[in-house]
Amino acid sequence: MKYPQILVLLGASLIVSTAQAQSTGFTATPELIAAAKKEGKLTVYTVQDPEGELKMVKAFNKRFPEIKVSMLRLPGGQLVTRVKAESSSNRLSADLISFSDTQESNQVAHVFAKYAPPNAADYQYLEADKDVWPRAIGTWVICSNTMTEKNPPKTWKDLLKPEYKGRMGEVTILTGGSGWTRSFFQREVMGIEYWQGLAANTPRLYPSGVPMTDALIRGEISVGALVSNQSLPKVAQGAPMQCFFPPEGVPAKPQVMGLTKTAGSPNAAKLYLDWMLSPEGQVFVVKEWFMFSALKGAPTPVGGENAKLWFVEREKSIRVQSAWVDEWVKIFTPKR
Amino acid sequence: MALISAAQMPQKRAGTIERMLPWLWSGSLLATLGFLVIYPMLMLIVGAFTVVSPISSATATEVSRFSLQNFVDTLTSPAVGQAVLNSVIACGAGTVFAVILGVMMSWIVVRTNTPARRIIGEISKVPLFIPPLVAAVAWSILGSPDTGLLNIFFQKMGIAININLYSMVGLITVFAMYYCPYVYMFASSALMNMDPSFEEASEISGAGALRTQFQITFPLIAPAILSSMLLSFVIMLGIYGVPAVLGLPANISLLPVHLYQLTVLSPPQYNAAAAVSIIMILVTLVFVYLQYKILAGRSYVTISGKGFRPKTLELGIWRWFTFALALIYIVVVVILPVFALTVMAFRKFMFIPSLASLFDLTQYSMGHFESLFDNPQTLMSMWNTLEVGLITAVIGLAVALSISYTVQRSKAPGRRLIDMISTSAASIPGLIVGVAYLWAWIGLPDGLYGTLWILGLALVGRHIPDAARILASSLIQVHKDLEEAAWIAGSGMFKTVRTIILPLCKPGVIATVSLLFILSVRELGTSLFLYTADTIVMPVLLLGLYESGTLGTTAAFGLFQIIFIAGVIGLANVIRHLVTRNT
Numbered sequence: 001m002k003y004p005q006i007l008v009l010l011g012a013s014l015i016v017s018t019a020q021a022q023s024t025g026f027t028a029t030p031e032l033i034a035a036a037k038k039e040g041k042l043t044v045y046t047v048q049d050p051e052g053e054l055k056m057v058k059a060f061n062k063r064f065p066e067i068k069v070s071m072l073r074l075p076g077g078q079l080v081t082r083v084k085a086e087s088s089s090n091r092l093s094a095d096l097i098s099f100s101d102t103q104e105s106n107q108v109a110h111v112f113a114k115y116a117p118p119n120a121a122d123y124q125y126l127e128a129d130k131d132v133w134p135r136a137i138g139t140w141v142i143c144s145n146t147m148t149e150k151n152p153p154k155t156w157k158d159l160l161k162p163e164y165k166g167r168m169g170e171v172t173i174l175t176g177g178s179g180w181t182r183s184f185f186q187r188e189v190m191g192i193e194y195w196q197g198l199a200a201n202t203p204r205l206y207p208s209g210v211p212m213t214d215a216l217i218r219g220e221i222s223v224g225a226l227v228s229n230q231s232l233p234k235v236a237q238g239a240p241m242q243c244f245f246p247p248e249g250v251p252a253k254p255q256v257m258g259l260t261k262t263a264g265s266p267n268a269a270k271l272y273l274d275w276m277l278s279p280e281g282q283v284f285v286v287k288e289w290f291m292f293s294a295l296k297g298a299p300t301p302v303g304g305e306n307a308k309l310w311f312v313e314r315e316k317s318i319r320v321q322s323a324w325v326d327e328w329v330k331i332f333t334p335k336r
Numbered sequence: 337m338a339l340i341s342a343a344q345m346p347q348k349r350a351g352t353i354e355r356m357l358p359w360l361w362s363g364s365l366l367a368t369l370g371f372l373v374i375y376p377m378l379m380l381i382v383g384a385f386t387v388v389s390p391i392s393s394a395t396a397t398e399v400s401r402f403s404l405q406n407f408v409d410t411l412t413s414p415a416v417g418q419a420v421l422n423s424v425i426a427c428g429a430g431t432v433f434a435v436i437l438g439v440m441m442s443w444i445v446v447r448t449n450t451p452a453r454r455i456i457g458e459i460s461k462v463p464l465f466i467p468p469l470v471a472a473v474a475w476s477i478l479g480s481p482d483t484g485l486l487n488i489f490f491q492k493m494g495i496a497i498n499i500n501l502y503s504m505v506g507l508i509t510v511f512a513m514y515y516c517p518y519v520y521m522f523a524s525s526a527l528m529n530m531d532p533s534f535e536e537a538s539e540i541s542g543a544g545a546l547r548t549q550f551q552i553t554f555p556l557i558a559p560a561i562l563s564s565m566l567l568s569f570v571i572m573l574g575i576y577g578v579p580a581v582l583g584l585p586a587n588i589s590l591l592p593v594h595l596y597q598l599t600v601l602s603p604p605q606y607n608a609a610a611a612v613s614i615i616m617i618l619v620t621l622v623f624v625y626l627q628y629k630i631l632a633g634r635s636y637v638t639i640s641g642k643g644f645r646p647k648t649l650e651l652g653i654w655r656w657f658t659f660a661l662a663l664i665y666i667v668v669v670v671i672l673p674v675f676a677l678t679v680m681a682f683r684k685f686m687f688i689p690s691l692a693s694l695f696d697l698t699q700y701s702m703g704h705f706e707s708l709f710d711n712p713q714t715l716m717s718m719w720n721t722l723e724v725g726l727i728t729a730v731i732g733l734a735v736a737l738s739i740s741y742t743v744q745r746s747k748a749p750g751r752r753l754i755d756m757i758s759t760s761a762a763s764i765p766g767l768i769v770g771v772a773y774l775w776a777w778i779g780l781p782d783g784l785y786g787t788l789w790i791l792g793l794a795l796v797g798r799h800i801p802d803a804a805r806i807l808a809s810s811l812i813q814v815h816k817d818l819e820e821a822a823w824i825a826g827s828g829m830f831k832t833v834r835t836i837i838l839p840l841c842k843p844g845v846i847a848t849v850s851l852l853f854i855l856s857v858r859e860l861g862t863s864l865f866l867y868t869a870d871t872i873v874m875p876v877l878l879l880g881l882y883e884s885g886t887l888g889t890t891a892a893f894g895l896f897q898i899i900f901i902a903g904v905i906g907l908a909n910v911i912r913h914l915v916t917r918n919t
Contacts, residue, residue, distance in 0.1 A: 043869055049884035050877070054711060070869030073880050077604030081771055082865055089778045091785060093868065107603050147687060172584070174597035204502075204585040207593065210885045211473075211581060218686045219483050230885040239685045329415065333587055 026063070026278035028118075028271055033064075035267035041068040042268040045083065045094040047076050047104075048136075048255065052229070052289050059284050060275055067268050076100040076176050083108045090262075095269035098135065098257040100177045103314070105132045105256050112258040115270065117277045122296045134254035135276050136285045137292035139228045139309065140182050141250070143213075143235075143243040149222040156190060156246045159223065160197040169212045169224035170203035173328045177253055178209070178227055180321065183328055184312050185251035192327075199331045217241055232290035232301060245307035252309040254294060358748040365738060366750065369757050372735070372797035377617070377760065379775040380768070384610035406611035416612065419594045426504060426579070426590060427572035430511025434568050437512060438519025439554070439561060441665055445520075446527040447553070448649045450658040457524065460662075462670045464517045464854050465901040466677070467878055469577030470894035473887065474676040475501055475510050476581050483688065485676065492691045502586040510582060511572050513669045518571070519564040521851055522806055525843035526560035527553070529813045532647030545649055560809035562627050567762060567805055570620050574765035591616070592765045599771075606771055613768045617760050624759045674898070680891035681705070704888035708896070713877055718900060720788055721857055721874040725904070727792030728799065728856035729849045735796060736803030736848060741833060743804075744811040745819070755804075762801035766861020769798055774865035786868045794866055795856045802855060803848045810844025811837070850905055857901055874900075 046053045050073045057069045074082060076099060084107070086092040092111060099105040105112070112131035123134065142159065144152035149167075153159050159168065173183040186194050204220070206212035209227040216224060216231075217239045231243050257276070263269050275281050282293040290301045292309065300307065385402045410416050444450050445457035463471065478486050479501030490497045500506060534556065538548040554561070579590035595612055598605040651658060680686060682700045693699065708714055742748050743755045764772075773794045777785065784790050814837065822832040838845060860875040867876050874897055881890040 050713070050880035051707075051711070051884040051886060051889075054713075072867070072869045072872075074864065075600055075883065077600040078864060081599075081604055081606060082774065085774050085778050085865075091778060093786070103603075145687070147689065169585075172597070174601065176600040205587060207580045207584050207596070208883070210883055210887070213885055214473075214686065214887050215585075218477075218480070219689065220480050234685075234885070237684075240687050333589070 026275050026280040028274055032267055032271055032274075036064070036265075036271040037066045037268075039265035039268040040066060041070065042095040042263075042265040042272060043070045043072065043093055044272070045072050045074070045079060045097040047074065047079055047098055047100050048289075049073075049229075055288055056276065056281075056284065059281075059288075060272055063275065064271065067271070069272065076104045080104055080107050083111060087111045087262075092260060092262050093264070094260050095263040095265050096257055096259055096273060098255060099132070100138075100255055101181075101253050102132065102256055103177060103317070105258065111260050111262070113261040113263070113266075115259045115273075117274045119278065119295070123277070124294050124296060132256035132258035133273070133277055134294040135257045135273075135281075136229075136255045136289055137252050137294055137309065138178060138255055139245070139250045139252045139292060139304070139307070140178075140185075140225050141228045141231060141243040142223070142246050143216055143226045143231050143241055144223045145216055145219050145221075145240055146242050147240045148219045152242065153223055154244070154247075156186070156194070156248045159225070160194070160201065162201070164223050165201045167222040168201055168203045169206055169215055169221040170198065170332070171209050171212050171225070171227075172205050172207060172332075173325055175208050180317070180325070181253045181312050182225060182251045184317060184324070185249060185310055187324060187328075189249055189310065195328060195331050203332075205332065228301065228304075229290045236290075243303075245304050247308070249310040250304075250307045252292065252311055254311075255291070358746065361742065361746075362748045362750045362754065365742060365754055366757075368735060369739075369754065369800075372793065372800065373757055373760070376769070376772040376776040376797065380610045380613060380764075380772040383607050383772075383775065384614045387607050406608045407615075409608060410611045410615065415589065415594060416591075419589045419591045422504070422583070422588055423573055423591045426507045426511060426583075426588075427569050429508040430515065430572055431565055431569040433508065433512030434515040435519050435561060435565050437516035437665065437669075438564065439523045441516065441662065442520045442524035442527055443549070443553075444658045444662050446524050447530075447549075447647070448651050448655065448658055450651065450655050450662060452659070453662070456662045456666060459666055459670055460520060461517050462674065462898065462902070463514055464521075464851075465858075465898045466673065467577070467858050467860070467875060467894060467897065468514070468575050469581070469882060470677065470878070470890060471514055471673060472510065472577045472581035473891070474673040474680070474894075475578075477676040477680060477686065478672055479506060485679075485688065485694065486672075488688065488691055488694070501582050504586075504588055506582055506586075507579060507588065507590075510578055514578065515568045515572060516669065518568055519561075521847045522560045522564035522809060523557060525806065525847040526557040526809050526813065528843040529810060529841070530556065530647075535647055549649070556813075557809075558630075559812045560806075562630060563805040563809050566623050566627055566759075567802055570616075570623065570762045571802075573616065573619075574762075576765060595765050595768060599768075606768075609768050610772075613764045616764055620762055621756060621760055624756055674895075677891050677894055680888060681895050682892075683888065686887070704886070704892040707886065707889050708881075708892045711877075713872055714893070714896075716870075717872045717874045717877040720871055721900075722904070723788050724791045724795065724863075724873055725853045725856045727789065728795040729852040731792065732796045732799055732803050732852040732856075733845070733849055736800055736807055736852075737833070737838075737845075739800065740804045740807040740811055741837065744808050745816070745837075758804050759801045766798070766859055766864075768861070770794075770861040770863070770865040773797070773862060777866070785866075786871065788871050791863055791866050791871060791873065792856075794862045795852075795859060798859060798862045799852055799855050803852055806848045806851065807841065807844050810841040814840050849908075853904065854901055857897065 044053065050071065053071055053073065057071065060069065061067070079099065083092065083097060087108065087110070097111070109131065114131060117133065142153055142156070151163065153164070171179050173179045203224065204215070206215065209230045212224060213226055213230050213234060215221050216226070217234060226243065231241065235241055235243055257273060259266065259269050259273060277295070279295065279298065282295045282298045285291055286293055286299050286301055292300060292304065384406055385404070387403065387405070441460055445453045478484055479499045481487065481498055481500035481502060484499060486499050501510060530553065534552050535548050538552045539545065543551060574592055576592040576596050579593050580596070583590055584593060591612065595609045598609040679694070681704055684699055684701055684703065688694050739754055739758050743751045777790060818836055818840070819832050822836050827835065857874060860879055863873050863876050867873060878890060878893050881893055
């Protein structure tokens with residue numbers, strides 16, 4: 001399936017989702033549940049922030065308290081390195097592994113087993129080999145501090161206004177998949193002039209989304225683009241911040257998860273994966289992680305009902321990444 | 337005849353064994369270093385000369401295809417060149433100021449009659465307990481040009497000062513303040529072992545007290561100062577948290593930030609990062625060599641057969657001046673960042689537009705602590721860290737003592753090589769060392785990988801340079817006559833070390849054990865690649881909390897870590913005092 005088609009389908013489904021009643025149920029075969037309970041444990045390697053993954057585990061354990069879920073969490077690049085090393089020494093102890101995107105999971109594609117959840121047909125964003133599943137979709141939003149910014153931006157283009165000069169932030173392109181997705185969107189959809197215009201506003205650069213979210217809440221910067229699952233929870237908690245999904249398009253990236261070939265607890269792992277990919281698990285993803293779902297008919301995060309999700313075209317991404325990253329660095333980081 | 341032959345045979349055997357012993361000893365030390373340092377570094381070297389993971393069986397042909405491409409890319413990259421220049425400026429100047437501050441504080445605490453000096457000495461170590469990332473965030477809260485608490489305070493007071501720690505000056509200042517306790521530990525243990533007779537001789541010769549300090553005291557602890565300079569510089573060179581938080585927003589990139597970015601790219605560029613690390617190892621070796629050259633041919637012996645107590649300089653009225661200096665130091669280096677950390681840990685959100693808002697109690701809650709202890713990994717990580725810290729401290733002391741005793745006190749073959757190898761890894765950023773250990777040790781027999789022991793051993797390898805340098809600067813002060821007297825009295829080497837060397841170097845030994853424990857609790861990179869779901873340690877959990885975007889919970893955990901380290905070290909001191917009193 002081509003990416004533009006995915007975009008259309010996903011966008012349509014997200015719009016439709018607001019009108020449809022949601023099924024939040026989850027059913028598994030008694031045989032799978034019995035086998036999973038017999039195994040009694042599973043190990044998840046994840047890139048998701050530990051608090052978020054722990055919340056997910058707690059929700060799963062409400063249904064299946066007999067199954068103990070252990071978790072090992074690493075950032076994407078480090079997790080790829082770890083999985084490569086463990087699998088080459090036959091020491092991979094993960095039953096399930098999640099990565100920030102398929103570009104990461106493809107680097108260790110050999111560790112994943114062929115497995116499809118019962119509702120596989122309801123999923124819209126699928127890789128050709130279907131070994132990993134999009135359990136959540138991370139997106140970018142534009143945010144501003146409600147106490148320091150009286151004229152917040154409303155579009156991507158607004159960020160170029162000179163009034164934000166010296167008061168905005170930008171997560172560096174070198175932060176991994178999410179930074180690249182946002183920068184690729186800006187360059188592809190808005191043009192290279194957008195990068196130049198943004199750089200002319202001398203944004204403060206941050207190594208990742210966390211310190212920039214913190215800087216925006218503190219009022220060090222007033223506006224900037226942030227990852228939705230880091231910023232929207234803060235808005236929900238009452239931080240002096242507001243965010244919106246920009247109308248020109250929302251850079252999006254699916255976080256994927258797959259079952260390993262060497263899983264020691266394959267049934268418990270399947271149960272966890274199936275539950276997570278079920279309508280019940282996906283409602284959790286949307287409500288608690290503030291991420292989108294690739295499941296047909298799933299709800300959207302608040303304010304994201306009309307968001308036009310935009311996905312990276314993988315072939316082009318691989319082709320241009322190195323040159324565009326160098327270009328970005330030149331534009332945004334003059335010698336100091 | 338038979339009687340004579342029988343008497344001669346054992347002597348001959350003893351002679352052969354005696355000749356073999358130094359070789360066996362050096363061989364066993366090199367074997368230990370081979371496991372802890374050389375093998376992981378070899379993996380790093382292989383990684384630097386290839387484009388794939390050195391242990392990936394699927395790409396064995398690629399592993400065998402050596403290339404200089406990573407080095408060419410590194411050496412011709414303008415980004416690396418800029419990062420190296422920035423690193424040298426920030427870490428070089430940071431080291432100079434850290435040494436000035438650290439030596440000044442150790443002199444005030446150890447050698448003067450400044451009031452409350454013991455309490456000051458204990459408190460001044462606190463920055464060592466704070467993880468670098470958390471410390472950097474705390475400093476950014478204090479010294480941001482727009483929202484920094486210090487600037488809000490100055491504004492309220494009508495003082496026209498604006499502090500901006502997001503700058504090169506800011507980086508240097510924070511490096512100096514954060515690492516001066518490190519220098520303090522080196523210098524204070526050396527000053528404690530100072531025989532006052534040298535200073536007395538100087539004063540009798542007509543030199544004043546102050547002149548004596550500069551002409552006798554400080555030159556005599558030059559090995560400790562140089563060691564701490566060397567290690568402070570190379571450790572600053574490898575620290576990620578401070579330049580990431582304070583440098584990047586000002587568009588100042590340092591090497592560790594560049595290296596970190598290489599590891600998070602997709603695909604991660606560990607091979608390129610390994611090449612940068614090899615260059616950093618070479619730089620470190622040049623510094624070690626320079627240190628040799630500077631110290632060679634001079635004597636720094638201050639402990640001889642005479643009993644002594646370090647002389648306390650009576651400062652008279654000036655003791656209040658040194659007290660004021662120490663107080664300013666404590667306020668700036670310890671109290672301010674801990675205060676910022678405390679505000680962060682208890683405040684719901686860190687938007688503080690005014691001083692009144694800072695003291696608005698409705699903005700504070702226990703929420704971050706509740707969230708922290710609601711996480712089952714918090715207590716698990718604490719127990720794991722305690723165990724790993726003890727393994728590191730005990731085994732690290734044994735290995736470091738063996739190395740520094742061999743290097744400083746013996747004529748054992750290969751002792752310089754031992755010193756070079758043991759120091760070489762100091763400058764490699766933790767994340768890169770971590771992947772080297774993963775590559776090297778993943779193939780170890782079952783029973784080690786996935787346990788706390790493997791974490792402890794990696795930390796020993798990682799921190800041998802720190803431990804061996806502190807011990808070396810203590811050993812260099814002990815006169816050889818004392819050991820020779822023990823040997824003449826029939827003591828063997830181990831008994832001599834146990835009964836003569838260890839008691840005489842007690843300040844250095846205590847500093848070593850404390851530092852090993854503290855560093856093992858703080859060190860992230862080494863643990864990140866070796867921990868499992870059941871062996872999670874505190875720095876790994878801290879990073880997870882930080883990357884969860886919960887800075888308040890991260891700060892709460894940072895405070896908890898300070899209390900944890902202080903508690904463990906305090907308890908160890910109490911036990912030591914009780915044992916010493918009873919014996």
